[in-house]
Amino acid sequence: MNLSNRIVSFSILLISLLPFWCLYFLSNILFVTLYYIIGYRKQVVRENLLAAFPNKQKKERELIAKKFYIFLADMILETIKMKSISAEEVKKRIKLNNPEEVYIHLNANRPVMGITGHYGNWELGIHRLSLMTDNPVLIIYKPLTNKGFEKIFNEIRTRFGAFMVPMKQTFRQILSYRDKPHISMFLSDQTPARSESNYFTPFLGQETLMFQGVEKIAQSTNFPVVYCHIDRIRRGYYECTFTTLFDNSKATATHEITSSHVKFLENIIYQKPELWLWSHRRWKHKPIT
Template identity: 60%
Template sequence: MNIKSKALSTVIYLISILPFGALYVLSDIIYFLLRRIIKYRKKVITENLQHAFPDKSIKEREEIKNKFYHFLADLLIENLKMRSMSAAQSKKRLKLLNPEIPLDYLNKGQSIIIVTGHYANWEWGIHSLSLMTDYPSLIIYKPINDPVFGDIYNKMRSRFGAIMVPMKQTLRKITEYKGRTHSSVFLADQTPTRKESNYFIPFLNQQTSVFKGIEKIAKKTNNPVIYCRIDRIKRGYYTAKFTILAEDPARFLENEITNIHTKFLENIIREKPELWLWSHKRWKHKPHD
C-alpha cells in the first residue's frame, strides 16, 4: 500500500467511525455543495428525468431531482461507513425480508444468480448478502477509473467475505466455481459500450442498450435468477426483498430474461424515482448510432 492509498484509507476510516448522527450532518453539508454550489451533473440529471418522465410537470421533476441530491449525499456517507460497520449494524440497517427464498436453493446445493440495480443502497446490499450465508458470493462489478480508490472500495465491500469479480472476468470466475454452490450478484443497469452490446429495449421511456450477460450465464448454467429489491424505509434504514424471476432459465426464449429483469427494475424506479442513480450517463448510445 503506497502513501496515497494509506492516507486515503485512513481518512475514510476516520470518517466512518463517526456516529450516524454526525455523518448525516455531514451529508446535509454535502447535499448543499452538490445541489447549490457544484451543481453536480445538473444537466445530466435534468435531461434524464425529462426523458424518463415527460408526462410529469417541471415542478414534479424538480422535486424528484431535489430528493435525489439528498439521497445521493446520504449514499456517499453511508458507503464510507462500510469501512467500519459491524456485522450487527449491517444486519440492523439493511434487513432481509425473505432470505428463505435464496437460502432454499443454496441449502439444496443449487447455485443462484441475484440481480439488482443502482437503486437505494445497493452497496450495503453486498454486506447483507455476504452475511446471509457462508456460501461464496461473487459480486460482479465494473472497475472504476481510479485504481487506488477502487482497491480500497473493494476491500470495504469484501469485509464480510464477498468475492469481487471484475466484469470482464465473470465467465471465467463462474466457470471456476462450477460444482461449488454459490451466488453470483449482478447490477442489471450497467451501461455497455457499443462493442459490448447492440441490444436495445424500452426502459424509462427510452430505447436503452443493455447487457445480455445475465441471461447468457443463466441459460448456460440454468441457475435460477432472483431479483433483490432494496428499498429505503427511512434515513439509514433499508430492506431487501427477493423475487424469483426465472426458476428454470434454460426454458426461456432468447432475450426474455433480459426483458423481465429490466422491466422489473423499471417498475421499482417508477415507485420511488429519487432512489435511482440519475447522475449516471445511462443513455450514451442510441439504436441508430
Template identity: 50%
Template sequence: MLYTMFVLNRTKLTIIIQMKKGLKNLAKYPLYILSLLPFRVLYVIADLLYFVLYYIVKYRRNVVHDNLKNSFPEKNEQELLDITKKFYVNLVDTMVESLKMASMTRACVLKRLVITNTSEIRQFYDQGRAVIIVTAHYGNWEWGTPIIASVYPEPVMVVYKPVANKNFEAILNGWRSRFGGIMVPMKQTLRAILSCKSKTFAIALVGDQTPVRHEAHYFTDFLNQRTAIFLGVEKIAVKTNMPVIYAHLNRLKRGYYDCTLTTLFENPKDTKLYEITEGHTQFLEQIIRKRPEMWLWSHRRWKFKEEDV
C-alpha cells in the same frame, strides 16, 4: 555493469511500488477514521454535501433533469424538481453510508438492512444450486453485498466494473468484501463461476450497467426510451441454468433498509432469447416508477442512440 543496472531498475521498481502503497494508505486511513463517526454526524456531513453538490457545484444537474424529463414526459417541471432534490438527498446519503462500510460491524449491518424473505435464496441452496442475484443502482446498492454475505454462509461473488483509479477501486472493494464478498472483475465472471461449479454460491450483478458502444447488441424500451442493455445476466444464466433472483433494496428511512428477494427465472435454460434481459429490466422499471428518486439519475445512461451503434 548489467548487474548494476538490474539492481538500480529493481530498486526504482520497489520505490514506485512503495509510493503507490503509500498513496493508497494516505487515502485509506483517513477515510476509515471518518467512517468511525456516528451515523447522526455523517448525516450532518451529508446535508452539507447536498447543499454543495446541488446549489454550488450543480453536479450533473442538467444530466439529471434531462434523464428525468425524458423518462417521465407526463410530469411537469415542479414534479421533476421535487424528484431531483430527493435524488440528491439519496445520493449524498448513499455516499456517507458507503463510507460507513469501512467500519460497520456485522451486527450493525444486520440491524440496518433486513432481508424480508431469506428463504427465497435458501430454497435453491438446499437443492445444491448456485444463484444469480440481480440488483441496480437503486437506493443504497453498495449495502447489498454486506447483507447477503452476512446472512448466508455460502460465498458471494460480486461482479464489478474496473475503474481507472485503482487506489479508489482497491479501497471500495475492500469495504465491499469485509464480510466475505469475493470481488470479481466483469471480464472474469464466467471463469470465476466455472471454478466454483458443483458448489452453492451466489453471484451478484448490477443489471442496469451501460454497455460500451461496441458491446451494445440489444436495445429495449426502458423508461420511455430505447435503451442499450448489458446482456451479461442472461448469458450467464442460460449457460449455467442458475436461478435469477432480483434484490430490491428499499429505503425505509435514513440508514435503514429492507431487501426483498424475487425469483424471476427458476430455470433460465427454458427461456426464450432476451426473455431474461427483458424480465429484469422491466422489473426494475416498475420499482423506479414507484420511487424514482432512489435511482442513479446522474449516470449518463442514454449517452448513445440505437442508430449510432
C-alpha cells in the same frame, strides 16, 4: 498504493468511525454542496428525468432531483461507514424480508444469479448479502480507471467475505464455482460500451443498450435468476426483498431474461424514483437506424 490513496483510505476510516447522527449531519452539508453550490451533474440528472418522465411538470421533476441529491449524499456517507461498520449494525440497517427465497435454491445445491440495480444502497447491500450466507458471494463489478480507488473500495466491499469479480472474468469465475452453491450478484443497469452489446430494450421510456451476460450465463448453466430489491424504509434503514424471476433459465426465450429484469427494475424506479442513480449517463448510446 501511492501516498494520496493512502491518505484517502485513512480519511475514509476516520470518517467511518463517526456515529450515524454525525454522518447524517455531514450528509446535510454534502447535499447543500452537491445540489446548491457545485451543481454536481445537474444537467445530466435533469436530462435523464425529462427522458424518463416527459409527462411530469418541471417542478415535479425538480422535486425528484432534489430528493435524489439528498439520498445521494446519505448514500455516500453510508458507503464510507461500510469501512468500519459492525456485522450486527449491518443486519440492523438492512432487514431481509424473505431470505428463504434465496435459501431454497442454495439448500438444493443450486447457485443463484442475483440481480439488482443502482437503486437504494446497493453498496451496503453487499455487506448484508455476505452476512446472510456462508456460501461464496461473488460481486460482479465494472473496474474503475483509478486502480488505487478501486483497491480502496474493494477492500471495503469484501470485509465480510464477498469476492469482487471484474466483469471480463465473470463467466470463468462463475464456472469455477458451478458445482457448489453460491450467489453471483450483478448490477442490471450497467452501461455497456457500444462494442460490448448490440441489444436495446425499452427502459424508462428510452431504447436502452443492455448487457446480456446474466441471460447468457443463466441459460447456459440453468441457474435460477433472483432479483434483489433494496428499498429505503427511512433514513439509514432499508429492507431487501428477493423475487425469483426464473427458476428454469434454460427454458427461456432469447432476450426474455434481460427484458424481464429490466422491466422489474423499471417498475421499482417508478415507485420511488429518487432512489435510483440519475447522475449516471445511461442513454449515451442510441440504436442504429
